[in-house]
Amino acid sequence: IDGRIIAPTKPSTWECNTNCHHWIGFQNFDGLHIQGSGIINGQGDNWWKLSCKDNQKGFMIGHSKNVDIKGLTFEDSPKMHIAFEDSTSIHATQLTIKAPGNSPNTDGIHIQRSTNVSIHNTTIQTGDDCISIGDGSKYINITNIECGPGHGISIGSLGIMGKTEEVEFVHVRNVSFHGTTNGVRIKTWQGGHGHARNIRFEDIISHASTRPI
Template identity: 35%
Template sequence: MAIPKLQINNVGLIFLFGIAIFSSKVADSATFGSRRGLLEAESTVFDVTKHGAKPEGGDSTMGFIAAWKAACQSTGPAKVVVPPGTFTTGETIFQGPCKCPKPLILEIQGTLMSNKDISLYSRAAWLIIEKVEGVTVTGGGTLNGQGKDSWQFADRSGASPPLPSSLVFTGVKGCSINNISFVDSKGVHLKISESSDVSVSNLKITAPDSSPNTDGLHLSSVTNINITDSDIGTGDDCIGIGHGSNNILVSNIKCGPGHGLSIGSLGKREAEKDVKGIIIRNCTLKGTTNGARIKTYMDSPSSLQVSDVLYEDIILDNVKNPIIIDQHYNSKTRKKESTVKVKDVRFKNIRGTTNSKIPVALNCSEAMPCEGLELHDIDIAPVGNVPIQPTACQNAKPIFSGKITPGECK
């Protein structure tokens, strides 16, 4: 019997070709899904209690370090887990570089307690994450610095080494921290330095308003840092943006008590670097000593510049100094004018209440007068019957627009 000859026109060829491509894509997707499932199945949890950490008893420093090292050197996805419970450690260094794929997760479910003996902290820090990329710190746990016994030794002048910070990121890239609580740090709660591309969100930071030098978060020598959706109340700056900080976003922060949302102090030491590209918006300050603040030391040993700064959509509730540029910081011990240049700074839509007679003070340097200052829609009312004065301007000629209460400078 003769087999009929198969006739395939151009439409048929296109149809068959499409089926072939679709089949190939399905096969590839299946293979990718299998690989992804395999990777997830191979994810390894490094529980600190399996490496010597002991909840509710003894020092767990070495157990934490051992779990980190094992995870860091893993060839597959890795997660260091601190389970529920209370763990005490001294100086603990989580060091890279790491071999495991990114992200390396440090999941803190329990409560970490800092050893009260301040002689244990050779690097003025309790927990240090350094020289690593792609670390995520999360878990809903708490870092308790147990600072109450140490605050009596704090040197407010800055002449002595600072008390230990609770957590320090240094020399890191592409890292994040979220859903962590900080309590009573001995020094700064969270410090980020010499790092880039770091995301900070959903933190709760708490210390008494009388606790010295307990900044919520401090930055220096960093680029591309986002700080969002956090509640900070301490005895110093809620957020302090130090020298060498570039492209910083601060958004949706509740601040208070504390010293406000500050840029500085700048110009204290030699070789400090410029600060540029700072956006601070959608924040609320309650009962703080300052609101939007830029502060620079007098008699600066280095010349640097603060520029391209925006404070926007800020709500004030009984704030002492709502808007302040203070270029005469530490004037009791330094007499020469600051050589830090402040330029292109905008204050927009800042409103609320103050307990100060001078809500807006632009106290710039005679040696380096401020340039490019703009104030738009400022509406600040006194608490009670305290009379308020117009904007105070020294070595500054700001541009005003929109509603300006308490009034333009004369």
């Protein structure tokens, strides 16, 4: 991908049909390679004025394996910029992800029910988590990340409404946080069940973060 891919300017121009969950999505792929110097701009400003519960994820990989994403810039998504869901063997590197620090729920990368995910050499500046790791994720390797502004790198939230949810085998290394509200954290809901285990945070640097750990 080179050049710019730009979303519609306002929510009313989106053709939703039966799928309102994301703008750009790839599902059921084996061996998908996406790379280039291009920019994917979600034009999120008009979405952020609405309830973020109904906003669209910008870019989603679902039910796929052996996926490589390299070199792209993601800007101003209505909601999460990139989501990896129900997938395995995902490698993301040399990405730039950015949105205003006050943009709601604009996570840089969200991982859900996925295994063997690696994220390297990436800069993330958003209004929510730089990287969030949700239920059912394991063997996650995150290294050489510049994060901030944003809410840091989060595991969870886990256990909402008493659910049993699990995350394990997560390694976060060589991360610098710049002016984030949090650094690294594990979030759980009262009354939930499950576990977050085999979690390792290593070589973490915090610059003016409110809650480094």
